[in-house]
Amino acid sequence: xxxxxxxxxxxxxxxxxxxxxxxxxxxxxxxxxxxxxxxxxxxxxxxxxxxxxxxxxxxxxxxxxxxxxxxxxxxxxxxxxxxxxxxxxxxxxxxxxxxxxxxxxxxxxxxxxxxxxxxxxxx
Numbered sequence: 001x002x003x004x005x006x007x008x009x010x011x012x013x014x015x016x017x018x019x020x021x022x023x024x025x026x027x028x029x030x031x032x033x034x035x036x037x038x039x040x041x042x043x044x045x046x047x048x049x050x051x052x053x054x055x056x057x058x059x060x061x062x063x064x065x066x067x068x069x070x071x072x073x074x075x076x077x078x079x080x081x082x083x084x085x086x087x088x089x090x091x092x093x094x095x096x097x098x099x100x101x102x103x104x105x106x107x108x109x110x111x112x113x114x115x116x117x118x119x120x121x122x123x
Contacts, residue, residue: 059100066093070107 015021034051036044057062071091076083094104 059097059102062093062097062100063102063106066090066097066104066107069093 003042021027034048036047039047069086073086073090076086091109094107097104
């Protein structure tokens, strides 16, 4: 272990002996950790800091907007000006996501479910 690791470990043990960690929210429960295995180790701390401060990368903002538009489109009647307007916005957003290298399969998952239901004979 390095010098900083030893220093941190010493302070953690001292805090445990003093009871500084008692009565914290979630005490005795397992930690819920994000899966950041796809993020390089040297970037994980920075990404976690950005995430905890509420920042999302532009690609994820586009993804969230696409999901919202898809949900709105599913709630609209297929005939009407609103439907066509939202449909065009969603198509443009899907193209932007694809150009950014992000899969847009999440937008078509309901279509797959419908086809599968028809194939196996469920109503």
